[in-house]
Amino acid sequence: MDIIQELSEQLQQGNPKKAAELTQQAINENIDTKTILDQGLIAGMSVVGEKFKQHEIFLPDVLLAAKAMYAGMDLLKPLMLKEGIPTIGKVVIGTVQGDLHDIGKNLVAIMLKGAGFEVIDLGNDVSPEKFLDTAEKENADIIGMSALLTTTMPVMKKVIDLAKERQIFGKKKFIVGGAPLSTEYAKEIGADAYCFDGMSAVEAVKRFTSISS
Amino acid sequence: MKGKDLRPVVRFLENNLIERIIAEARDIMCKLGIEIHNERILTLLADHGARVDKNTQKVFFNQSLIDKAIAATPHSFKLYDVLGNEAVDLSGFNVNFTPGSAAIYCLDGSTKTVRKPTTSDYIRYAKLMSRMKNIASQSTAMIPSDVHEKISDSYRLYLNLLYCEKPVVTGAFTIEALEIMKELQLAVRGTKENLKAKPLTVFSCCPTSPLKWSEVTSQNLIDCAAYSIPVEYIAMPLSGFMSPVTIVGTLVQHTAETLSGLVISQMFNPGTPVLYGGSPAFFDVRYETTPMGSIATMMIDCAYNEIGKYLSIPTQAYIGLTDAKSLDVQAGFETATGATLAALAGINNISGPGMIDFESCISLEKLVIDNEICGTMLRLVNGIEPKEDFPSLPIFEELLRDKHLLIADHTRKYFKEEDYLPGPVINRANRSRWEEDGSITEWDRATREIEKQLKSYQPTRLAENIQSDLIKLMSAEAHKFGMNELPKRD
């Protein structure tokens, strides 16, 4: 089996050790960085995502595969930096101010990272300023907000309004999620997407960073 | 022997397993500690001998502190309606039902779609609750979307108190909201002493799994304790995700989280009434959800209730609700399975009726169906006992002589209590009679029942002057957030 395909396989099996070894081997064999990333790691993770959706595998399998993804990414990152290959996308994520529910947000963060995105997790009870300051400082492509309470959901609108004020609205994509959210609400406040679970979040972010799934 | 002594009981845990689970939980509390994001509570617990690390906000409990808290906890308490009459007895194996709480959505009866509730939905709900015979208390069941979000938790309680006399199971979303929610209760009872003597509400306070209390919910605990307002600890370990995947492992975590809340309440105000509650779930690794209808979730509920009972503390659980999105077979199956287990386990306050879709949606149609399910369960727990059955010869002589027992004294005396007669939503007509009555589906029977009950609604007997005090308090609160008036209530 060719090494890239084996890397993808091992990632799908959720084997971080093997994934790291194979990534290193591929690097040593001078296979180009982008190929290792796209056809090894990301392609493997896409298969995982599809199988998860079909209930062929379960969430623990996805998170294990994500771990294998990180293991490979850790080795690729320095090369990507050196070769000027941009990361596939950077996401700033957090639970909005006044809300302490972070389980769903954490899961989304893990799955985005697992899909190869760089994720900056601001935790919970995050102020509108902090979302935007971080996104600007880190030059993130996407801002992800979570709210589980009807009472804290309006904070999302504040973040977007502040983004308009600071004239960064339109330059970054806003994705939102959590039990009281909906596509309609996302539209109403000007967010780019509402996602109902981790996988749909990965798909949305892929769409916005123009990576096909 | 009387039937009550032979009350049917379901048990999942043996005493030695309960003891082991409690011992392991106490070990965790003492050795791993519980994170509590609340300076005042950290100081309180340090003063009571716990080791506190202010940097990590971790409290390391000790065995005697835990013993002291358990010893201080009341073994039972009662709730009283707005008029001061006893309404709910939380003791022993008594079973009481209360609707699910804090739904984000309501299922609109006319369009059969979900939407955000408004004041008028809420009033319909509260009025309907006053007519639900088998549901002992009301809850702040949904969040009205037509008031400022900062008052949307207290506003629910306000409407409950104006439209239904039953005691209220509720909760605050912030530290500040509890203040007005307490004021509303003081307005009803008159004084702090009266409120203590006759509790009107129970507040849900949630630890954050794993092994943590947030500032808001821990402050809610002590603010309630200051007024002897009962609380229910609602730990939500999610098996396989935020707690061990096994039921026993999840129970250990639930016990540690609940006992840590117990110590906070009892050290702040010894003797303050509490419910040993929870809303755990066995995490679904396919859909990333927290199913209430999972059999493992229900088993965890019943089992921690056994632990609460072992500690002689009255219990609560979110059980007897469903994850279905509509009123279908899944809804009936999950609700009735949960309600049956909960009733047989003797969970004292069963939070569930009316709720669908992972605690996120209230349906009035479901509420009237569930009222009948609750009636069924209340019958079930009364068990079987002889009622003038011995000696048997006389009644059989009567049967053989008269060829039937329909008009026998024995029949007329006991037919209403030996079986529970559900309806009108649950239908027991034969097909022809059902067709003659219009072949009405369950949904439509539920809708009719709602309208019928709402027509029979009797306004609250709460004194006019108290009602105007409530209105004044709530209006002033709304004013703080820029609302010049509260939504119309007609």
Ligand code: B12
């Ligand atoms: C677990 C839970 C808690 C835990 C949270 C622990 C934690 N660390 O997060 C605890 C016990 C602490 C808790 C506390 C409270 N809770 Co709570 N809680 C829940 C519960 C049961 C499940 C939430 C959950 O974790 N689900 C599992 C995860 C995996 O799913 P998820 O969160 O929906 O996330 C997924 C998607 O929504 C999406 N997603 C989520 N975020 C994001 C973000 C982005 C960017 C994207 C793309 C996608 C996305 O992807 C995720 C992965 O699949 C819900 C019920 C429900 N139906 O949601 C109530 C619920 C949200 N809680 C509720 C309430 C009322 C409270 C309290 C106020 C109760 C109290 N009085 O103490 C407090 C809140 C205090 C505060 N200020 O925040 C209500 C909300 C009511 C309302 N109308 O707003 C609910 C609906 C339950 C109820 N009916 O009472 N709660």
